[in-house]
Structures are given as structure tokens and as C-alpha cells.
Amino acid sequence: MAKKVLIIDDDNRNIFALSAVLKARGYHCLTAAGGEEGIGLLKENKEIAVVLMDMMMPGMDGYEAIAKIDESPDLKHIPVIAVTAQAMVGDRERCINAGAVGYVSKPINVEELTSLLIKYI
Template sequence: MAVNKILIVDDDSRNIFALTAVLKAKGYKCMSAIGGQEGLDILEQDKDITVVLMDMMMPGMDGYEAMHRMSKDPSLKDIPVIAVTAQAMMGDRERCLNAGAVGYISKPINVDELTRLLNDYI
């Protein structure tokens, strides 16, 4: 059986800590990165990552730029990205999906909703 490894990319360590705790309790293996570039570096090195939870609003390389770069890389373009954002305004969901995300979840995260989304891709 493949390991259900999730990469959490978020510039807020509290969000990473909370998501990791919840997901590990549900049997997922988690890795984390504190920015878009670090997330891409981890994806290049670890080919076992099944899904990326990508914070969209980060300093430096944000989630939109990271997803754009993933889409241009043949080895990364098929890894599903779920957009995680505090931006829950009209049009934000569509903007994330148009940028390449397979799903969208707003903060604070509804764990049941996140689990349903993850089950679609794991």
C-alpha cells in the first residue's frame, strides 16, 4: 500500500502544527514547508508526496506562483494541490481552481471537509 503523504505549505507554523496533528491522527504522513520555494524543493526531492495543501497567501512565492511552477514541471504537474486560504470572498475559490488547484478549503479549516477532499485524491 502506498503511503498517504501530504505536503503542507504554509508560512504560519501554527497552521502547519494544527494541520499536521489532525492529519496524523487520521493516519496520514505529513511533511511541511514554510513557503512556496521550499515546497517546490521538497516536491523535487520526495516523489512519494500524494497531495499538497497549499496556502495561497504567503510572502515571497505565494501559492499561485508555486502552482504555476508546478504546472510547468513534468514531474510535478500531476500532483493534486488543494488550495488553503483565509481569503473566502466571492471569486477566490474560482481563482484558486483556475490557477490549478483541484480543491479549495478556507480557514479556519473544517476537518471533515478537508478529509473528504483528501479522500478524492488519495
């Protein structure tokens, strides 16, 4: 079975780069340009194993989207890995406290991301 990963990011360059790296490692990627679209895809695709969530997006940001996922009985079991350009002291804790199971800062360390995906898929 293909390992489905949902990438939620408002920047097409990030989506393109992440998708290329993950596809090369055998993952099937779905993408959404924002939190609301991502939650819609999660509801439609029961095979999604993990979400890579950009935390800083216009409209519904990653924190709000994680909260919505956690509120849904059908979705709250799906692990969310925070992906953010913010690498300040306290950002990792803020993401984890918001409900993310892991945290990766941009530019993304592919080995770090892959080990997180293996852990949650």
C-alpha cells in the same frame, strides 16, 4: 503505504494544527514554510500524494507556486488543494483557475478537507 501530504504554509501554527489533525487520521505530513521550499520537497519526495497550499505567503505565494508545479513535467500530476483565509466571492474560482483541484477556507473544516484528501489520494 503511508499517505504523504505536503503542507506549504508560512504560519507555523497552521502547519502544527493541520499536521496534528492529519496525523491523527493516518496521513504522513511533510511541511514547508514557503513555495520555493515546498517545490524543492516535491522534487525530492516522489511519494507525496497531495499538496495543501496556503495561497497567501510572502515571497512565492500559492498562485505562483502552483504555476511552477504545473510547469514541471515531474510534478504537474500532483494535486494541489488551496488552503486560504480568503473566503470572499470569487476566491474559490481564482484558486481553481490557478490550477488547484480543490479549495478549503480557514478555519479549516476537517471533514471537508478529509473528503478532498480521500478523493485525490
